[in-house]
Amino acid sequence: MEVDERYIHEIVQKVMASVQLDTASSDLHGVFKDMDSAIEAAYEAQKTVRVMTLDQREKIISIMRRKIRENAETLANMGVSETKMGNVGDKILKHTLVADKTPGTEDITTTAWSGDRGLTLVEMGPFGVIGSITPTTNPSETVVCNTIGMFAAGNTVVFNPHPKAIKTSIFAINLMNEASIEGGGPDNIAVTVEKPTLETSNIMMKHPKIPLLCATGGPGVVTAVLSSGKRAIGAGAGNPPAFVDATADVRKAARDIVNGCTFDNNLPCIAEKEIVAEDSICDELMDYMISENGCYLADKDVQDKLSATVITAKGALNRDCVGKDARTLLSMVGVNAGADIRCIVFEGPKEHPLITTELMMPILGVVRVKDFKEGVETAKWLEHGNRHSAHIHSKNVDHITEYARELDTAILVKNGPSYAALGFGGEGFPTFTIASRTGEGLTSASTFTKRRRCVMSDSLCIR
Numbered sequence: 073m074e075v076d077e078r079y080i081h082e083i084v085q086k087v088m089a090s091v092q093l094d095t096a097s098s099d100l101h102g103v104f105k106d107m108d109s110a111i112e113a114a115y116e117a118q119k120t121v122r123v124m125t126l127d128q129r130e131k132i133i134s135i136m137r138r139k140i141r142e143n144a145e146t147l148a149n150m151g152v153s154e155t156k157m158g159n160v161g162d163k164i165l166k167h168t169l170v171a172d173k174t175p176g177t178e179d180i181t182t183t184a185w186s187g188d189r190g191l192t193l194v195e196m197g198p199f200g201v202i203g204s205i206t207p208t209t210n211p212s213e214t215v216v217c218n219t220i221g222m223f224a225a226g227n228t229v230v231f232n233p234h235p236k237a238i239k240t241s242i243f244a245i246n247l248m249n250e251a252s253i254e255g256g257g258p259d260n261i262a263v264t265v266e267k268p269t270l271e272t273s274n275i276m277m278k279h280p281k282i283p284l285l286c287a288t289g290g291p292g293v294v295t296a297v298l299s300s301g302k303r304a305i306g307a308g309a310g311n312p313p314a315f316v317d318a319t320a321d322v323r324k325a326a327r328d329i330v331n332g333c334t335f336d337n338n339l340p341c342i343a344e345k346e347i348v349a350e351d352s353i354c355d356e357l358m359d360y361m362i363s364e365n366g367c368y369l370a371d372k373d374v375q376d377k378l379s380a381t382v383i384t385a386k387g388a389l390n391r392d393c394v395g396k397d398a399r400t401l402l403s404m405v406g407v408n409a410g411a412d413i414r415c416i417v418f419e420g421p422k423e424h425p426l427i428t429t430e431l432m433m434p435i436l437g438v439v440r441v442k443d444f445k446e447g448v449e450t451a452k453w454l455e456h457g458n459r460h461s462a463h464i465h466s467k468n469v470d471h472i473t474e475y476a477r478e479l480d481t482a483i484l485v486k487n488g489p490s491y492a493a494l495g496f497g498g499e500g501f502p503t504f505t506i507a508s509r510t511g512e513g514l515t516s517a518s519t520f521t522k523r524r525r526c527v528m529s530d531s532l533c534i535r
């Protein structure tokens with residue numbers, strides 16, 4: 073039998089990932105048995121980080137970037153193996169993106185006023201130790217992205233990752249500490265516990281040495297941090313609609329939407345979760361999705377079976393279906409789809425459970441609307457007031473403007489796939505913590521700072 077090199081490489085990567093998943097976490101940097109010890113270690117490390125020069129921090133961040141690039145494939149394989157969600161190819165891209173483009177210390181800026189009465193500066197200072205709760209959907213991507221931003225700003229960070237992604241998260245946390253040590257910094261700039269639970273999360277939320285919390289996940293965790301009595305950044309759930317109006321380049325819209333929707337099997341919170349299409353272009357759009365973009369048209373019977381499979385009787389998501397590819401989902405309802413199938417489409421009312429629910433699966437329900445006005449109202453209804461992400465395909469600037477105003481989301485992509493919002497095929501920087509609910513939007517180092525005014529009265533103005 074001929075075995076090609078790529079096949080061998082894939083096997084080696086999978087084996088490496090499973091070896092890493094089996095590595096005892098006690099051998100790795102930044103991992104503690106209990107939350108109090110983890111917080112204490114991060115507190116001690118922050119004393120050193122606080123007084124580091126920006127150059128020193130930047131040197132360490134450049135080592136973090138290198139380590140993530142070198143380990144992108146391992147992290148991607150670990151994430152998929154441990155969480156059973158997403159796909160390795162797209163997870164490699166996500167890690168590379170985070171390594172290359174997450175802002176570092178350049179994001180920390182100073183505002184100055186000078187005049188007759190002297191010089192006043194507003195500087196961005198660290199909070200200290202930040203408590204960060206991270207999801208299953210982008211586990212190591214979020215750990216890396218948050219650590220780079222928080223550390224660039226002079227903080228250290230305590231993570232309470234999702235228990236179902238703990239090994240992948242620990243592997244990423246270890247890499248962050250290795251980078252710090254290699255760059256002459258302290259250990260424990262990022263820490264966690266061996267077994268994160270709701271109890272360890274509560275200890276973190278209440279701990280007096282943690283002044284700022286950052287939650288990335290669904291509505292439960294965002295509400296929990298916002299009820300903690302502390303300052304909190306809440307990056308919550310979305311259900312992004314993609315609206316295609318009558319003026320759109322329909323063929324391109326079909327391609328962009330399917331590409332965005334299927335990226336990492338629809339796990340990103342910004343990804344297209346349903347389509348709203350004007351009646352006059354709706355059939356054409358569906359045709360392009362099916363004939364050119366690998367979409368499977370689900371009939372009523374398949375839709376019903378999918379609804380009963382991916383959503384439980386109590387209305388919750390079936391976690392075994394989240395982040396699975398289209399062919400796997402179809403096989404779960406008895407459909408044997410061809411190798412080219414990457415997305416499931418159907419037309420339905422906006423109240424359809426597969427349309428109104430944030431599924432995080434490559435299933436795109438299409439809601440047909442009679443005109444632009446009804447389209448805006450429908451998209452707004454489907455976004456559920458999350459004010460997270462929405463997308464539009466249109467050549468009418470007035471339409472785009474009105475849609476953007478009405479939806480009022482942290483992210484709005486016009487005429488592109490959703491991932492363009494993360495600087496992937498679009499301008500700007502990436503993050504996997506999009507603070508939709510608390511309004512910071514795409515977080516970066518400056519988000520994790522407090523503003524400090526420093527005033528010199530009647531001096532140091534040299535104009």
Ligand code: NAD
Pocket residue numbers: 205206207208209210232233234235270273288289290291292293296306307308309310340341430504505506507508
């Ligand atoms: P999840 O809400 O189940 O878990 C997220 C994290 O919160 C985990 O660490 C979990 O253990 C913790 N958690 C959950 N409830 C908690 C509570 N009551 N108290 C303390 N901790 C709690 O989410 P998930 O399935 O891992 O991720 C998917 C969800 O996260 C989706 O809704 C998605 O839209 C959202 N998300 C948002 C962003 C963003 O940037 N806005 C990024 C990624 C994911």
